[in-house]
Amino acid sequence: MEATSVLTKEVENNKDLNKDRNERDMNDMVESASRVIAPLWPISKFAARNPWMGLENQPFQQVADWLKATRDVDIYPSANLILVAKSKGEIDEAFVKEGLKRWLDSNSFNIPQDVKEEFCHAALKLDTLPSELLTSQKLEKLAKNFNGRNTGSAENAPVQPISSQLENQDGERLETILDHHVIKWCKLFLDVSQAGWTMPHREKxxxxxxxxxxxxxxxxxxxxxxxxxxxxxxxxxxLQHVVSLLEIPEEKIQSYLEGHLLSLPGWAGMMLWRSRQSNDEQTLLTEYLAVRISMEYALLKPYLPLSIQQFEKKASITTLIASWIHWGDLTIEEWSTMSAAEQAEYLSFAYEFDDNVRRKIWLEAWEQTYTDRLSQMISSTQRKINDRKSTLAQLAFCIDVRSEPFRRHLEKEGPFETIGVAGFFNLPIATSELGSNHSHPSLPIILEPEHRITESAEANELETYQQRKQTINSVSYTFKEMKQNVFSSLLLPELSGPWLSLQTVARSFVPKSAERFLRNLRKTWLRKPNTGLSINHVCQMETELPIGFSEEEKVIYARRALQMMGLTENFAPLVVICGHVSQSINNPYAAALDCGACGGASGGFNARVLATLCNLPEVRKQLSSSGIEIPEDTVFVAAEHNTTVDKLQWIYVPELSEAAQEAFNRIEAVMPKVSYHVNAERLAQLPHHQSKLKNLQAEAERLAEDWSEIRPEWGLARNASFIIGQRELTQECDLEGRAFLHNYDWQQDESGEVLANIIAGPGTVAQWINLQYYASTVAPHYYGSGNKTTQTVTAGLGVMQGNASDLLSGLPWQSVMQTDSEAYHAPLRLLIVIQAPSEYVERLINNDPAFRDKIQNGWVRLSSISPDGHWKNWY
Incomplete structure (x- = not known):
């Protein structure tokens, strides 16, 4: 009995060990599969999202081919996008010819050179094969009689969900039915604000x-x-159980999981994001796949057993022969006289020179044209060297592309120097507004806050303000609860109808006045007092972020910010730290128009914190001892650059010295002119703009305050480059609001640390923004979010089209399209330009493997400008 008991216990222990090992193996497999999707943040914290961030260790072309085979998703620009760009003169066809020559040189086929070139040049016109040719009986007969080798390859072919290959009796794909069920369960579980009743057993x-x-x-x-x-x-x-029931081969399980993640990348992306926010939900993506594939099994069971089918990239022989007849100028009779070996060679050539390759050549020519013209502009523009001693004010702006036109017009109006820097000013903070216990990370989402900064006020003023704010919050909460309650929702329209009807009419017919009235009414009621900031360190519980900074940290953050700006000497009397904010009404994507990196946080709070730090006498004293001497009469102030109306709004102006006051007055005097010119330039790019409008500022404000406006501004559309260098490099260039501009002086960065930090931080953010716009333009049905006017905000998290779509992860149609058929955004991969000697760039590439992968695999492009002005392409 004793021996039997020991043996039984050993068997049970082995079972437990096997169970633990299987669980670890499956969780690891899910983690590996998650590379095919990207985390999706709630739309209220919208941040630019690179949908391919987990795939950058693979070439762009390889990922493009894989997505085409897996989900029939194209990530190269469509033929229409390319041909429209060509008609606008945005593509130099000489670069198309160069790209074709490179491709021909890299591939070896036993076909005469002139025949190959004739075929390729014709195919590169991007016209479609005639339907009458594809349906020709003679052509079908030729294809049927072809006995050569298969031009496709099943090796490493992606595995499709079995449900995607079957239909029910009504002709509806089982995958569509499965998606509907999964969306329902995701909405129930993830809802944070809309449902009146929460999901039962949610705590499990x-x-x-x-x-x-x-x-x-x-x-x-x-x-x-x-x-x-x-x-x-x-x-x-x-999950282990169900893949076994479906008889998925072990070596194909990860590919099978990837196929399911790609079916609903939005909801899966939200699960992935949630799994990284809390230790309690680390296995949430595994749970998602367990639910999804278990339900797939329930739908598939009547059809079982089924062997898994692979989607092989098999080319249609009919299509390949048709391509040679149409583009290769062959006749059916000429094709018939060719030997089987010759036919196989020709078909293999047509198969390799597929649609993706053709559009890849055009995209690279489009990108090279932009690069070439940018280099010519920078090289040919005579640059003036700023005399910093005569500079009246220095203004630091976010690198956001919308800052470039504003900076350019401001510099024309006086002795002002503008500086580009990451808009959170290197402050790793979360911020809390006056009277709020909630804090919002005010830095790029790729970083974590290390401090919390709160607004403060006099105790008596704070108490009164909190009471008034609580009244507003209580009214809002009561309204929401009544709206969601089964019985009170029947009474609510009678109570709220008159007020809401009046509000609707006013906002519809006099939007500007109505919105201003409502905003002033709220402001008058709240009467927010003057506030200070909790700059000084306050002891907190270990589990909470420390409030404020220690004396040493104040100096560290001030020094770091000034070094990133390149502002360590020759300070002007007035230094303006400009945060970035936008303004729109009734817009689910309002956060997307604010900082593209910081989850919808404006940069004003950070600007105020930095300006406050740099004005502290003790901070200046410590900076002076390390070589950064700030003159006594130099004053730092903070403002916000509102990109929707292109105004500067002052948010922190301490007592000014005489020289600083003169600079401040000068900026105030020129600001109406600057705003006018920037608005004239920006509004002219919006569809249906009336060029004869007399008051452009009023029109910009109407767009910002009209709740029917689906496009108050273009955001970061048409972004194309990230230029890292001194302002003199681009000061005389009209970059058309397409360039991120970051100040950098290689002579003050002997170790290369500053450049490495720019690439790792702002460079990564700029690339994510670029690929967010790129993906939403080239594949709007998969990576975009459709028409704004038909979107449904769901679960307080994001938007859907209708009531049962994927959680849409990208930008709306109105953010990238000029009209229904013409794109506004040019889908070009980001060009990074670094002003530094080649050895600096080489060191950067060698020391940063992730950045090297991005360049070599075609996710970004890299150029540099040497001290003598020589332009070098690194890709």
């Missing part, structure tokens, strides 16, 4: 709650619910 996690409730789901038949009875309690074990 996504899989646990689903497992408890699935037996009562009226959307499934009795047999389907029965097939999920007694399902494993743990998500990882359920």
């Amino acid at each position: 996690g996504f899989y646990g709650a689903w497992r408890q409730l699935i037996q009562y789901d009226p959307g499934l038949s009795k047999n389907q619910r029965k097939s999920l009875k007694n399902w494993p309690q743990e998500a990882s074990m359920a």
Whole structure:
């Protein structure tokens, strides 16, 4: 008995070990599969998102081919986008010829050179094959009689979900039905603000709650619910169980999981983001896949057993022969006289020179044209060297492309020097407004805050303000609760109807006046007092962010910010730290118009913090001892650059010295003229703009305050380059609001640390913004979010089209398209230009493997400008 007991215990222990190992293996497999999607932040914290961030260790072309095979998603610009750009003169065809020559030189086919070139030049016109040719009986007969080798290859072919290959009796794909079910469960679990009733058993996690409730789901038949009875309690074990039931080969499991993640990349991306926010939800993506594939099994069970089918990239022989007849100028008779070996060679050539390759050549020519013209502009423009001693004011702006026109016009109006720097000013802070316990990270989402800065006021003023604010919050909360309650929602329209009707009419017919009235009414009621900032360190619990900075940290952050700006000497009497903000009404994507990196946080708070630090006598004293001497009469102030109306709004102006006051008055005097010229330039780019408008500022304000406006501004559309160098490099250039501009002086960066930090931080953010716009333009149905006017805000998280679509992850149609058929954004991969000696750039590439991968694999392009003005391309 004793021996039997020991043996039984050993067997049980082995089972436990195997279970733990299987769970770890499955969780690891899910983690590896997650590379095909990207985290999706809630839309209220919108931040630019590179949808391919996990795939940058692979060539862009390889990912493009894989996505085409896996989801039929094109990530090269369409033929229409390319041909429109060509008609506008944005593509130099000489670069197309160069790209074709490179491709021909890199591929070897036993076909005469002139024949290959004739075929390729014709195919590069991007016209479609005639339908009458493709349906020709003679052509079909030729294809049927072809006995050569298969031009496609099944090696490493992606694995499709089985449900994507089957239809029910009504002709509806099972994957579509599966998506509908999964969307329903995701909305129930992830809802944070809209549902009146929360999901039962939610505390058990996504899989646990689903497992408890699935037996009562009226959307499934009795047999389907029965097939999920007694399902494993743990998500990882359920996932292991269901892939076994579906007979997915072990070596194909990860590919199968990837296929399911790509089916709904928005909802899966939200699960991925949530899994990284809390230790309690680390396995949320595993739970998501367990739910999804378990439900797939329930839908598939009547059709089982089925062997998994691979989507092989097999070219249509008919299409390949048709391409030679149409583009190769061959006749059917000429094709018929060719030997089987010759036919196979010709078909292989046409197969390799596919649509993706053709559009790749055009995209690279488009990008090279932009690069070439930018280099000519910079090289040919005679630059003036600023005399910093005569500079009246220095203004530091966010690197955002919308800052470039404003900076350019401001510099024309006086002795002003503008500086480009990351708009959070290197302050790793979360911010809390007066009277709020909630803090918002005010830095790029790729970083974590290390301090919390709060607004403060006199105790008596704070108490009164909080009471008034609480009244507004209580009214809003009561309205929401009544709206969501079954019984009170019947009474609510009678109570709120008159006021809301009046508000609707006013906002519709006099939007500017109505919005201004409502804003002033709220401001008058709240009467927010003058506030200070909690700059000084306050002891907190270890689990909370420390409030304020220590004396040493104040100096460190001030020094770091000034060094990143390149502002360590020759200070002007007035230094303006300009945050960035936008303004729009009734816009789910309002946060997307603010900082593209900081989750919808404006930069004003950070600007105020930095200006306050740099004005502290003790900070200046410590900076002086390290070589940064700030004159006594230099004063730092803070402002916000509102990109929707192109105004500077002062948010922190301490007592000014005489020289600083003169500079301040001068800026105030020229600001109306600057705003006028920038608005004239910006509004002219908007569709349906009336060029004869007399008051451009009023029109800009109307766009910002009209709740029917779907496009108050273009945001960062048409961004194309990130230029790292001294302002003199581009000061006389009209960059058309397409360039991120970051100040950099290589002579003050002997170690290369500053350049490395720019690339790792602002450079990464700029690339994410660039690829967000790129993806939303080239694949709007998959990576965009459709028409703003038909979007539905769901679960307080994001938007859908209708009530059961994927959670849309990209930008709306109105952010990238000029009209229904013409794009405004030019989908070019980001060009990074560094003003520094070649050895600096080489050191950067050698020391940063991730950056090197991005360049070599075609996710960004890199050029440099040497001290003698020589332009070098590194890709």
